[in-house]
Amino acid sequence: MDCIFCNIVSGKIPARKIHETQRSLAFLDAFPLTKGHSLVIPKTHYMKIQEMTDVDNADLFESVRVISVRMERISPSSLDCNRHKSAKICCHIQESWYSKT
Numbered sequence: 001m002d003c004i005f006c007n008i009v010s011g012k013i014p015a016r017k018i019h020e021t022q023r024s025l026a027f028l029d030a031f032p033l034t035k036g037h038s039l040v041i042p043k044t045h046y047m048k049i050q051e052m053t054d055v056d057n058a059d060l061f062e063s064v065r066v067i068s069v070r071m072e073r074i075s076p077s078s079l080d081c082n083r084h085k086s087a088k089i090c091c092h093i094q095e096s097w098y099s100k101t
């Protein structure tokens with residue numbers, strides 16, 4: 001399977017990483033909707049969030065929390081993920097953020 005997120009995780013496609021654990025990776029979007037638009041993905045490819053292991057799920061959402069804290073420090077009004085649907089499920093589960101300004 002040719003998945004852009006798996007290629008980012010493996011390093012075949014470069015990314016501007018902002019946070020990384022053994023199980024998840026956060027990076028700035030290559031085509032940001034606005035300043036700070038970033039994505040957090042599990043390093044394992046999952047088609048659906050329901051397929052994630054408890055360990056990967058816990059790690060992913062801990063990374064989401066860490067990035068949220070950092071983003072809020074930079075721009076308190078920049079977090080849109082808490083109020084509107086911002087999580088996307090596609091060929092590789094991802095969480096994304098973007099500034100409203």
Ligand SMILES: [Zn+2]
Nearest residue numbers: 003006045092
């Ligand atoms: Zn993938």
